[in-house]
Amino acid sequence: MAKQIIKSDKVTPPRAPLSPAVRTGNLIFVSGQPAFYGDRQIAENDFDAQMHQVMANVKALLEEAGSSLDKIVKANVILKRSEDFARMNEIYRTYFKEGEYPARTTIACDMGNPSFLLEIECVAEV
Numbered sequence: 559m560a561k562q563i564i565k566s567d568k569v570t571p572p573r574a575p576l577s578p579a580v581r582t583g584n585l586i587f588v589s590g591q592p593a594f595y596g597d598r599q600i601a602e603n604d605f606d607a608q609m610h611q612v613m614a615n616v617k618a619l620l621e622e623a624g625s626s627l628d629k630i631v632k633a634n635v636i637l638k639r640s641e642d643f644a645r646m647n648e649i650y651r652t653y654f655k656e657g658e659y660p661a662r663t664t665i666a667c668d669m670g671n672p673s674f675l676l677e678i679e680c681v682a683e684v
């Protein structure tokens with residue numbers, strides 16, 4: 559199978575030179591998803607709302623590619639504030655079956671957009 563660019567009408571298209579997701583073979587590579595919804599709207603300073611929107615964006619792209627959250631094999635979570643780590647874990651675990659979590663790395667760093675409190679990128683199987 560040739561490389562396939564994955565987009566979803568449910569996910570705000572990026573302005574940066576990147577694809578929201580790329581499928582090759584039985585793998586889907588999802589680019590770091592911010593919490594945009596609608597026409598580049600974002601829940602300013604609301605970590606919970608941004609976390610749920612990021613997961614909704616990841617889910618929409620995976621479904622568009624014929625996959626799902628439970629098929630994620632590796633995730634990278636990028637947090638703007640390290641103090642959000644515990645809350646991120648509380649919310650993150652609700653999206654997966656107990657004990658069947660993807661491999662994951664979490665880092666805290668400055669974000670390209672000051673409104674972003676987090677991004678999540680991942681690799682999933684089809």
